[in-house]
Amino acid sequence: MIYVDRVKPTFFLFTDASVNPQTNVGYGAYLLLAEYELEAPHQEERVRIKRFTKTTSSKLELQTLLWALSEIKFKKRKIIIFTDCQNLISLQDRRERIIKNNYMTKKNELLRNHELYKKFYTLVAHNECDFVKVKGHKKTQEKDFVDNLFTLVDRASREALRDSLT
Structure with missing residues (x-):
């Protein structure tokens, strides 16, 4: 039997995004589930x-991750974030260096997305966030439970x- 803390559960956040590079327009999607909701039916209806x-x-x-985190009304919770974006994964590892360098490049210019990075570090600090890299676009027979949930946000954004293009 799995113990589930309904008072302070762990949350699972799945995020993905798709952009048209010619128009610079894109769509982000996320799915937030408490651990006791993981096997609930009709998860696709909960994708934002x-x-x-x-x-x-x-x-x-x-931007999609920040949007999702800013809509979460609770603080100081364990959130496991699933993404296929290596940049998001590496932001955690680069935190100390980016802040120490005051969001500046080696050429002494502000990082391109410095405002978003600042917001990222603030929002992540409000909760206990762990990042998990998901390999996107797997074949159906290779997908596990997490991959199937991630597919919902991947498909929704695409x-x-x-x-929007039609």
Whole structure:
């Protein structure tokens, strides 16, 4: 039997994004589940989607995560974040250096997404966040439980972008 703390559960956040590089318009999607909701039916109905403009692929992944985290009303919770974006994963590892360098590059210029990085570090600090790298676009027979949940946000962001182009 699995113990589930319904008072202070662990949350699972799945995020993904799709952008059209010609128009710099993209769609981010996220799915937030408490541990006791992981096997609930109709998870696809809980996926949230948002349109972003003047963005790039890496920026959109970050914007989507920030949007999702800013909508979470609780603080000081364990959140496991699933993403296929290596930039998001590496931001945690680069935190100390980025802050120490005051969000500046080696050429003494502000980092391109410095404002988003500042917000990222603030929001992540409000909770106990762990990042898990998911390999996107796996074949169906290779997918596990987590991959199937991640597919919901992957598909939602790609379909929203595709629909906006027609």
